[in-house]
Every structure is written in structure tokens, then in C-alpha cells.
Amino acid sequence: MAMKVAVTGAAGQIGYSLLFRIAAGALFGPETCVELRLLEIPSAINALEGVAMELDDCAFPLLDSIQMGTNADQIFDGVNLALLVGARPRTKDMERKDLLDANGAIFTAQGKALNAVAADDVRIGVTGNPANTNALIAMRNAPDIPAERFSALTRLDHNRAVSQLATKTGSRVSDIRKMTIWGNHSATQYPDIFHAEIAGRHAAEVVNDQQWIEQYFIPTVAHRGSAIIEARGSSSAASAASATIDAARDWLSGTPDDDWASMAVVSDGSYGIAEGLMYSFPVTTKHGNWEIVQGLEINDFSRAKMDATAAELVQERDMVTELGLI
Ligand code: NAX
Secondary structure (H helix, E strand, C coil), X not given: CCEEEEEECCCCHHHHHHHHHHHCCCCCCCCCCEEEEEECCHHHHHHHHHHHHHXXXXXXXXXXXXXXXXXXXXXXXXXXXXXXXXXXCCCCCCCHHHHHHHHHHHHHHHHHHHHHHCCCCCEEEECCCCHHHHXXXXXXXXXCCCHXXXXXCCHHHHXXXXXXXXXXXXXXXXXXXXXXXXXXXXXXXXXXXXXXXXXXXXXXXXXXXXXXXXXXXXXXXXXXXXXXHHHHCCCCXXXXXXXXXXXXXXXXXXCCCCCCEEEEEECCCHHHCCCCCEEEEEEEEECCEEEECCCCCCCHHHHHHHHHHHHHHHHHHHHHHHCCCX
């Protein structure tokens, strides 16, 4: 049976990398066909038709069909996976509240549409920024979909952290396990190596350099998005698409026994994070379900960083509550 995968913002930069990977089988492997459901706004439909022509021209054996449109109720009908990538970017002289409001309009509508028409087993991954709060808005507007089916993307931050640690220690990325991103996909996020392992050894002991952690590693990971804009002239796209794939694939097919992933999911109060916040935790996954890794010891340094990023998410949640979006 084919999997129905919706992608919003499909004509955008990330979409241009993401769709070809999905159609080539990167999410479900070489045995499972996919039906793509692509949602855009009217002004981008022409461009989207061009992307669909290119998808056709790849003659992907696993790509059963492509449906495009601007109506979320039609595009989300029966979808098993929805990757919500399209969002309203921040423009000059836009306050944070205006940004949340503009995106609120998108994610309330998409949450309601998913609630009405998605398949019973739907999973929803939000990449569009501000990702955590957009996911919270969609979740709260979809009361019939279990809250655990919503997640926001912090996998790009996770992958960036793994890569930085590998470079610092001269190890292979495949030797690194148990990296954690805590909190918001924003500059307050906390990339945490205190539980990470490099070929079975404690990463923080291998690094043995608190100054590097505080003054290089954390800011480099947290501000990587801006560094890419500075260098490339536009924001991360291929790496964001790759992380979107990694996150969805691991969610559906499971994390390896000796590893975990970072995903922003609804907090159950673990690690003292307010219940109901969409906060990035270390999670293990199996058969499309996730569990927050329990029992990690949190040192004072980590605690302060985890609380600071939680405080930002509380502020965002309070703003969208005030705006009547949740
Ligand atoms: P683009 O501006 O290239 O594409 C966004 C697309 O979304 C556009 O084609 C636009 O027409 C469409 N769109 C806008 N409103 C829509 C709606 N209501 N329904 C359907 N489509 C809609 O941005 P791109 O570079 O692809 O980035 C997409 C989003 O990902 C942005 O919000 C960006 O900030 C966010 N990112 C998130 C990352 C993460 O790690 N969570 C990292 C990369 C990226 O910055």
C-alpha cells in the first residue's frame, strides 16, 4: 500500500530538496510507494507545477502520484504523514508577536484540516518556523489527533551538533551517539554533550574542554542558521530537508537500540519542563511512537540552559494564547 505524504510549502527551497528524497524512497525504503500531496499558496502554484514536472522527469519507480493544490482539506485527505514546511518568514519591522500571529493563521487552519481529514495513523512533523510554537498551535487545533502525533524539527540542530563534535574530536559521525538538543529551535536551544558518547566513551571527557563547549560548540550550533545565511545568501535548505527526512524516518521506523534522537514533542513534565510545552527532548522511537529518555543526570550548567530555553517557549505560548490561537 502506498503511503500518502503531504508536504506544505512544497515550492520553496526546502521542498526542492525534500520532495526528490521522499520520491526516491528515503522515508520508507525501497519497497514502499508514495503518493505526494503538495500544498502551496496560489502565488506559488505555477512554480510548484514546475517542480512536479521535474519529479515526473525523474521517473522515480516508487512515486505513484502527485496531487497539488491550495486547499488543505483536499490535500490532507487521508494522509499518513504531513510535513509542514511552509510558513510565513519574518520580514523587516515585524515583531515576534506579528510573526507568531501570521503563522498562527496558517497553523490553526492546517491543524483543523488535519483533524478533519487525515488518516487515523497520521504523524505530523513541523519544520516551518517558529517550529515549536507552530507545532503547538497545530496540535491544539486538532483535538481528535493524539498530541503525541505532533513534533517540531530540532533534528537539524542535532545533526549540526553531531558534526561539530565529530570534527572537534577527529571521530566519525557514525561513532557519535546520544546527542541531545533541549528546548526551542532558536538561539536559546541547548545542545548537550554531557550524555553523548563517542565510540562508547563519554563525549564530555573526550573533549575535556568546558571553554570549547561554552564558547564555541553551543554558539556555533545555535547560530549555524545565521552563519549559513551569511555565507550562502539564503537559509539552510538541503540540510533542513535532510534533517526533516531523518526525523520522520526515525520516528516511523525506530531509533537504534544504543542511540536516541532529538525531537520537539509535547512535554509530560519530564525534567521539570512545564507540561504541554512543545520542547525538544532526547527520545527513543518505535513503530511511530516516541518516549522521552528518562533518568539522565542534569548538572547545574545544563539545568540553567534547559530552563532558559523553556522560558522562551513559555513566552511564545503565552503570546499565542493571548492572540487566541490556542
Ligand atoms: P521558502 O520561503 O523557500 O519556502 C516556503 C514556502 O512555503 C513558499 O513556497 C511559500 O509559498 C509556502 N507557503 C507559505 N505559506 C503557506 C501556506 N499557508 N500553505 C502552504 N505553503 C505555504 O522557505 P524554506 O527555505 O523552504 O523554509 C521553510 C521554513 O522552514 C521556514 O519557515 C524556515 O524558517 C524553516 N526552517 C526550519 C528549520 C528547522 O530546523 N526547523 C531550518 C531551516 C529553515 O530555516
